[in-house]
Structure formats: C-alpha cells, structure tokens
Amino acid sequence: MKITRIEPILLKGDQKYTSSTSGAEATDNGDWQLLVRVETDEGFEGWSDAETLAPAAVAIIAGQGMGTLGFRTLSDILVGENPLDVERLWDKLYVGSAYYGRRGIAMQCISAIDLCLWSIRAQVAGMSIAQLLGGRRHDRVMAYASTLFRSTPEGMAEAARGYIDKGFKAVKFGWGVFGEDKGRDRELVAAAREALGPDRHLLVDPGWYPAGWSKPGPSRSRREALELCEWLADFQVGWIEDFIHPERTREYAEIRPLSPTPVAAGEQLSTIWEFERFIGDGCVDVIQPDLTRCGGLTVARRVAEMAVSANIDLVPHSWLTHLLTGYSLQLIASLPRAPFLEFNVSQSKLTGGVAISPFKLDTNGMVAVPDGVGTGVEVDRDFVAAHRIETGSVL
Structure with missing residues (x-):
C-alpha cells in the first residue's frame, strides 16, 4: 500500500472567536479551519483537523518545497510511502522539515498527518484506534463543557446553569x-461555583498572559501565579490550567x-523531548497534550507511558472539531485512568459542521467511546465541499 496524496x-x-457578557455560548475559531486528508492507492483514507494558522499550513503541506533535506514540503516527503509505517514516517517528516520546522506550524501539520496515518492503520487492521493502542479500558468518559469566561458574574451563573x-x-x-481585573476574576469564579454547586467539577484555564486573549500582555509574575493558585482553592477548583508562560x-x-x-498544562508542548522535560521536572498533576499540536498519536502514546510512570493523569487538550474529540477519546479509552x-x-458553525454525527452526552454526563473501526467519526463531505476555499488562492 502506498500514500498517493496528502491534501490540505x-x-x-464567517464567525469570529469571541466570548459573551451573558450566558450565551462563546465561539471558537469560525473564520478559518484546516482539514487534512491522506489518501492511499487501496482506497483507505484518513482525516484530521489541525489547529494552526490554516492558510500558511497549506504551503507547508502541499506548496513548493526545496530539494535540500530539511526544506521539503510534507507531501513531497510522504507520497509513495507505506502509510502503515507510522513511527518511521514521523521521523522522516521531522527530519525532512527540520530547517523550517521542528515546532510551530510544521509540527502542527505533522500532527494532523500522523493522526490520519493512525486512522488508516486502524482501518486496515479492522479495529478501533483504542484497540490498536493496546485495548479499550473504558467504555465511557466524563465530559467537561469547555468554554470561555463570560464578562459578568450574572453571565457566568447563567452559562453554568445552562451546562447543568x-x-x-x-x-x-x-x-x-479573565486576567483583566483581579477583583472581577474572583467574582466570576465565585458565580460559577455557586451556580454549579458543590457536587460538580469546576476547572479554570486563566490563560498564560493575564490581560486576556483580547489584550495580550506580559505573563504573570511568579508571585501572581502562586496567589492565583491559592485563591482558586477557596472555590474547590479541580485544576488550574496553562497559567504560566509555556x-x-x-x-x-x-x-x-x-x-x-492541582496544576494542569501541556497543550503548548510538542515533541517527546519537551514532554520528557516537563513531566520529568514535576511540572504538573495533569498533563494535557493536544493531539493536533504535540506530534499526533505517535508522540501522545509515549506521553501516556510517561504519565503512567510518573503517576499523573493525562487529559488531552481538545478544543476543536469532533475529529479531534474522536482521536482524543480513543487515546483516553486506552489509559489506566480516564478522569475527563x-x-x-x-464550536462555531465551521468547526461544528465537520462531523456528520457529533458526540453526545448520556444522562450521567458521560460520552460513549465508539467501538467501530478507526475513530468512530465520519466527516460530512457535503459540508466540507460547501465551505472549502481553493488553496491556490492563499499560496
């Protein structure tokens, strides 16, 4: 079997990333979204989303490369290869893009391609990715609603009740x-905790620059970071996430x-080497690789082994389409512990429309792990066709 095409x-x-004053839902990136499809000569294909600067990523995957090793496009590197040689191909992609990549957009593109290859490997084997990773240990996983802070306590309470x-x-x-006004920050968290009650989990992701995503500024001082950890404990926050400069x-x-x-982080990390340092130095209680950033499942499965060895939890960062949710769920199902x-x-209209059948909660707030072949997520090809832009217009 051979790879015949890697298509960005x-x-x-037409929507923008934004939060709300009221309890109305926030919106993730609704202006651009990149999908990657890997095709083979035997009819198998893998799909992934990618969280990156989408127009620029198109050139890295299928633009004009150079003949020198380290400056090649990812398509040039992989077309003609056996898609089942996933780990070897990861190394080849890393070396082939090393002079302009190693991290950033190139690694995010490699991550998406790696996910596609794992999907193809599972399809060829006739099993789910969780089975391919060693077996499914969990049939259901508790889902947490992941959203943005609202700008008023009333909006926070309204939103929390809506999730209940x-x-x-x-x-x-x-x-x-969050981060623009320390007094208001505390009021927002207090409102969320009161609305959720003592029996539901409240998690907080303050962001690692304290002026908020709309007004980026310098990172928190060490004293400010510790003070934040201390007062969040007053509200029984389950973890504080990614609040220090990465x-x-x-x-x-x-x-x-x-x-x-408890401290959670890791969505900003990529490659096994960064995770080795981060986990080895005792930085977190919960490690959070994002499968579309870290290097894909080839890296994430090794991060999972390190998490087990360090006796910490792994909860993938997964704030994109249901393609990423599906891959993350398959990894989680293979872990000894699966907290969330x-x-x-x-999701915007754009990110929410990619999958035909989005994941849904059961009555206990859990999401079932698909037991079919691959990820259990089917791409809505009609939606994709209706929203795609010819990539030649952005190169």
Whole structure:
C-alpha cells in the first residue's frame, strides 16, 4: 500500500472567536479551519483537523518545497510511502522539515498527518484506534463543557446553569476577560461555583498572559501565579490550567508543589523531548497534550507511558472539531485512568459542521467511546465541499 496524496483542505466561515457578557455560548475559531486528508492507492483514507494558522499550513503541506533535506514540503516527503509505517514516517517528516520546522506550524501539520496515518492503520487492521493502542479500558468518559469566561458574574451563573441543564457534571471556563481585573476574576469564579454547586467539577484555564486573549500582555509574575493558585482553592477548583508562560518550565516545577490547586498544562508542548522535560521536572498533576499540536498519536502514546510512570493523569487538550474529540477519546479509552474528556461546547458553525454525527452526552454526563473501526467519526463531505476555499488562492 502506498500514500498517493496528502491534501490540505481549507475551510472558510464567517464567525469570529469571541466570548459573551451573558450566558450565551462563546465561539471558537469560525473564520478559518484546516482539514487534512491522506489518501492511499487501496482506497483507505484518513482525516484530521489541525489547529494552526490554516492558510500558511497549506504551503507547508502541499506548496513548493526545496530539494535540500530539511526544506521539503510534507507531501513531497510522504507520497509513495507505506502509510502503515507510522513511527518511521514521523521521523522522516521531522527530519525532512527540520530547517523550517521542528515546532510551530510544521509540527502542527505533522500532527494532523500522523493522526490520519493512525486512522488508516486502524482501518486496515479492522479495529478501533483504542484497540490498536493496546485495548479499550473504558467504555465511557466524563465530559467537561469547555468554554470561555463570560464578562459578568450574572453571565457566568447563567452559562453554568445552562451546562447543568445539558447534563454536564463538569465545566471548564477559560480565557475571555479573565486576567483583566483581579477583583472581577474572583467574582466570576465565585458565580460559577455557586451556580454549579458543590457536587460538580469546576476547572479554570486563566490563560498564560493575564490581560486576556483580547489584550495580550506580559505573563504573570511568579508571585501572581502562586496567589492565583491559592485563591482558586477557596472555590474547590479541580485544576488550574496553562497559567504560566509555556517556556517557563522551572516556574511550573517550583509552583506546582506549593499550589493547593492541582496544576494542569501541556497543550503548548510538542515533541517527546519537551514532554520528557516537563513531566520529568514535576511540572504538573495533569498533563494535557493536544493531539493536533504535540506530534499526533505517535508522540501522545509515549506521553501516556510517561504519565503512567510518573503517576499523573493525562487529559488531552481538545478544543476543536469532533475529529479531534474522536482521536482524543480513543487515546483516553486506552489509559489506566480516564478522569475527563474535554468537550468543546463553543464550536462555531465551521468547526461544528465537520462531523456528520457529533458526540453526545448520556444522562450521567458521560460520552460513549465508539467501538467501530478507526475513530468512530465520519466527516460530512457535503459540508466540507460547501465551505472549502481553493488553496491556490492563499499560496
């Protein structure tokens, strides 16, 4: 079997990333979305989404490369290869793009391609990805509603009650206006905790620059980061996520043992080498690889082994389309412990329309792990065709 094509598919929408004053739902990226499809000569194909600067990623995957090793496009590197040689191909992609990649957009594209290859491998084997990873240990996983902070306590309370009505037992609020006003930050968290009650999980992602995503500024000082951990514990927050500059590994390692609130992070990391340092230095209680950023399942499965060895939990960051939810769910199902699945309730029309049958909660706030072949997610090809932009127009 051979890879015949790696196709970047650029989708265009008309919504912007935004939060709300009221309880109305926030919106993730609704302007651009990249999908990647890997095709083979035997009819198997894999699909993935990619969280990256989509128009630029098109050139990295299928634009004009150079003849020198390290400057080649990802399609040039893989076409003609056996898609089942997933780990070897990961190394080939890494070396073939090393002079312009190693991290950033190139690694995000490699991650998406790697996911496609794992999907193809599972299809050829006639099993789910969880089975391919060693076996499914969990049939259901608790989902937490992942959304943005609202800008008023009233909006926070309204939003929290809405997630309760939808069946969620856990909610994570992140970014939005958080960090612009310390007094208001505390009021927003207090409102969410009161509305959720003591028996539901509240998770907080403050963002790692404290002025909020709309007004990026300098990262928090070490003292400010520790103070944040301390007062969040007053509201029984289940974890504080990704709140320190991602390059400040030592700061994570120093604050984590002092924090009364469990520390979660890892969505900004990529390659096994960054995760080795981060976990080895004792930076987190919960490691959060994003499968479309970290290097795909080839990297994430090794991160899972490190998490088991360090006796910490792994909960993938998964705030994109249901393609990423599907891959994340398959990885989670293979783990010894499966505390949560991140469930993006803030999908735009663009990200929400990619899958034909989105995942749904059961009455206990759980999501069932598909037991069919591959990821259990089917792409809505009609939706994709209606929203795609010819990539030649952005190269």
